[in-house]
Amino acid sequence: MKTYEIPQEIQDANTLEQKLDLLKNIGRSFSVFRIDCGSCNGCEIEIFAAITPLWDPERFGFKLVANPRHADILLCTGPVTRQMYYPLLRAYEATPDPKIVVALGACGVTGGIFYDAYSVLSGIDKIIPVDAYIPGCPPHPASIIYGLTTALGVMEQKLQKVSFEHDGDMPPLVEDSVLGNTLFERDLLVHAKRLMSYVFGRKLFDKYISALVKSGNTKDAKATKISITEAMQIEDDPRYAECMGILHNEIYTHYVMCEEEDKIDLHRVIWGAK
Amino acid sequence: MMKLLDISKKYGEITHKYPFEPYKVADNFRGKPAYIFDLCIGCAACGIACPSNAITVQFNNDQSKLIWEFDCGRCIFCGRCDEVCPTGAIKLSEEFELAVKFDKSALIQRGELDTQYCTTCNKPFSAKRLVKYSFECLSKANVSEKRLEEAKEYLCMCPTCKKTATVATFTSGKEMVIE
Numbered sequence: 001m002k003t004y005e006i007p008q009e010i011q012d013a014n015t016l017e018q019k020l021d022l023l024k025n026i027g028r029s030f031s032v033f034r035i036d037c038g039s040c041n042g043c044e045i046e047i048f049a050a051i052t053p054l055w056d057p058e059r060f061g062f063k064l065v066a067n068p069r070h071a072d073i074l075l076c077t078g079p080v081t082r083q084m085y086y087p088l089l090r091a092y093e094a095t096p097d098p099k100i101v102v103a104l105g106a107c108g109v110t111g112g113i114f115y116d117a118y119s120v121l122s123g124i125d126k127i128i129p130v131d132a133y134i135p136g137c138p139p140h141p142a143s144i145i146y147g148l149t150t151a152l153g154v155m156e157q158k159l160q161k162v163s164f165e166h167d168g169d170m171p172p173l174v175e176d177s178v179l180g181n182t183l184f185e186r187d188l189l190v191h192a193k194r195l196m197s198y199v200f201g202r203k204l205f206d207k208y209i210s211a212l213v214k215s216g217n218t219k220d221a222k223a224t225k226i227s228i229t230e231a232m233q234i235e236d237d238p239r240y241a242e243c244m245g246i247l248h249n250e251i252y253t254h255y256v257m258c259e260e261e262d263k264i265d266l267h268r269v270i271w272g273a274k
Numbered sequence: 275m276m277k278l279l280d281i282s283k284k285y286g287e288i289t290h291k292y293p294f295e296p297y298k299v300a301d302n303f304r305g306k307p308a309y310i311f312d313l314c315i316g317c318a319a320c321g322i323a324c325p326s327n328a329i330t331v332q333f334n335n336d337q338s339k340l341i342w343e344f345d346c347g348r349c350i351f352c353g354r355c356d357e358v359c360p361t362g363a364i365k366l367s368e369e370f371e372l373a374v375k376f377d378k379s380a381l382i383q384r385g386e387l388d389t390q391y392c393t394t395c396n397k398p399f400s401a402k403r404l405v406k407y408s409f410e411c412l413s414k415a416n417v418s419e420k421r422l423e424e425a426k427e428y429l430c431m432c433p434t435c436k437k438t439a440t441v442a443t444f445t446s447g448k449e450m451v452i453e
Contacts, residue, residue, distance in 0.1 A: 056289045106326070109347035109378070113326040125378065134373045135381060137350035142290070142297045147373030149293050157380070158371050159346070164311040164385040167339075170403050171312060173361050174410045181416040198357040199302060 004089060004127050013097035019131065022072065022098050023152055029061035030152075033071030035091050038120065039078030042138040043105040047075065050141035057145060060154065068094040073151070079107040079120040080127060092128050102151055103130045104144065106137040113137075178209060178218045184255045185209075191251055195243045207231065208244050212252075221262040224252065229264060242266060299368050304351045306369040309344060309383050313363035316340050316387040316401030320355035320364055329355060337398045339386040346372060346381040361407070392432035394439070399432035 034047060051057055051064060065071055068091040080088060092099070103124040106112030111122025124130050134147035149155045177185055188208065193201035208228070212218050215227030228248050235241040245264045253263065290297060299305070318331040321342075328348040334341050344364075355364045374380040387401040412425050428436055 053289060055292065059289075060293075106348055106350050109381075110345065112348055113350050115326065115348060132373055132375050133347060133378055133381070135347045135349065136370070136372060139372075140299070140303075140370045142292050142299075143370045143372060145292055146371045150373045150375060155293055157374055159374055159380050161380050162309075162383045167386060167388040167402070168312070170315070170406070172410065173313065173315070173407055174414050177414060182411060182414045183416070193357075198353070 003085075003121065006128070007093075010093070010097065014099065014129070018098040019100060020153075022100075026072070029058070029063045030073055031065040031071045032062050032073045032075050032148075033065055033068045033091065033095070034075045035068075035077070035084075035088055037076055037078035037084040037088050037108070037124070038081030039105065039107055043077040043108070046136075046138040046141055046144060047077075047104070050144040055141045055145055057148065060149060060152065062148060068092075069096065071095050071099070073100045073102060073148075075102050075104055076124045076130075077104045077108050079111045079114045079117070079122050080124060081120050085121065085127070088124075088127065100132075100151060101128055101130045102132045102134065102147065104134045104147070105139060106135055109133045109135050178212055179255055181255065184251070187254070188247060188251050191247060192243070195246060196239065200240075204240055204243050204247070207235070207240060208247050211244065219256055221253075221256055221258045224248070224256075225262050225264060232264070299370060303368050303370070304353050304366045306346055306351075306367055306372055307344065307349065307355055307364050308367040308369070309342075309385065310363050310365075311385045313361045314342060314385055314387065315361055315363070315403040315407045316342060317360065317404050317407075319358040319360065323354040323358045325352060325354065326350050333389065333398060334386075338389055340389055340401045341384060341386055343382060343384040346383070347378060390430065392435055393427075393430045394435040395432060397432050405429050 034044070036044060049055070051062075062073075068074070072095075074091065074095055076088065078084065092101070101124065103109050107114060108124050111117075111120060114120050115122045121127060125133075132147055132151035134143060136143050139147070146155060150157055174182060175185075189201070189205050192205040192208070195201065196204050208231075211228050211231035212224055214231070215223040217223050225248070228244060232241040232244055235244070245266045249263045249266070252258070316331065321327075321329045321331040326348050328346070328350070329342070329344050331340065331342050333339070351366070353366050356366050359365075372381070387403055389398040390400045390402045390405050391398050408429055409426065413422060417425075428439070431439060
């Protein structure tokens with residue numbers, strides 16, 4: 001869908017040479033005008049975090065201004081809702097030539113999570129030509145500083161298109177099970193993720209498996225109980241310790257014949273938490 | 275005024291020297307998802323989990339390749355793909371320097387996987403690597419040799435043919451005995 005025809009005089013005054021010439025021979029600070037085209041304000045919060053003394057973009061001469069007529073750079077956020085379509089065009093046409101447009105955030109770059117919603121035009125570049133894209137939801141202040149300095153040519157662009165076209169051999173992906181049955185590992189990982197989410201669940205899984213292997217004979221319920229209890233006692237984080245006990249009681253006992261006394265008592269006083 | 279100078283002297287300079295010195299992000303920072311092509315099996319779990327459809331898994335036009343494509347511009351860095359990936363082919367890295375100039379296609383990562391065709395109706399339905407991975411999982415899951423032989427046959431069939439084949443074995447009296 002073609003929404004906006006850029007007038008010929010704006011096109012003529014905004015060629016790449018003219019933009020590079022402006023960046024090279026500016027001789028003063030860059031004025032940045034920020035347009036919120038229906039963003040959720042996450043990007044705005046990060047922009048204001050980026051202009052605090054902690055990041056201080058005035059080192060490179062970036063200065064936020066309150067009027068597009070004073071601006072060199074337009075910093076556009078949001079997926080461009082219908083209501084913000086005309087204000088965006090007015091700001092674009094009011095900016096003196098040559099103007100540099102930066103699309104900020106996932107929404108500004110492609111529409112982000114709203115890309116197929118009925119009320120948005122999904123992306124600044126569907127309407128006006130964009131010079132630099134800064135993805136992130138929202139971008140970290142360091143990403144914003146990086147994006148603006150990349151647009152100026154201070155830093156080099158790091159990402160390139162990556163395409164793997166040759167389907168080679170894959171390495172063996174499934175490791176041997178400690179109990180001789182990979183279903184044990186599967187159930188253990190699922191339960192660990194359920195208990196502690198995926199990042200910490202994987203750590204919990206690794207801790208539990210290493211404690212189990214340390215016992216010598218993984219199929220001996222008595223030896224593993226002693227080994228897991230020891231691991232729980234030396235564990236600094238009580239959440240990991242208790243979850244290791246839960247894993248042992250609920251998953252291990254299904255795969256190895258256990259009596260009631262082989263289960264670990266989860267009362268903190270009994271297993272001796274720090 | 276002098277008091278202000280004293281205060282600033284006491285606290286020193288806090289501005290990050292970022293573009294001139296590397297910046298260390300916080301622990302568990304969710305940066306750009308890093309894709310390891312060698313580990314990808316083309317199961318499309320990430321494509322289903324992705325809330326903004328930044329990851330798409332589709333056949334190409336002549337259905338000879340299964341194309342996994344990730345558009346970093348649309349990614350919202352939620353980490354769902356990392357959560358569901360069974361082989362760890364996609365993991366959130368600490369990379370935050372993602373800005374690109376002029377050309378948005380620099381944000382794209384893609385991988386092409388060979389397609390598995392159904393042995394009965396010759397229709398493409400999955401990636402070869404996924405079939406191989408499923409068999410590898412089964413062979414280490416303590417199942418009997420006979421079941422494994424059956425699985426080898428069924429894994430290379432598309433869902434429709436698998437259904438008909440199962441019905442055919444059941445009705446012809448060749449039911450499998452689960453040991």
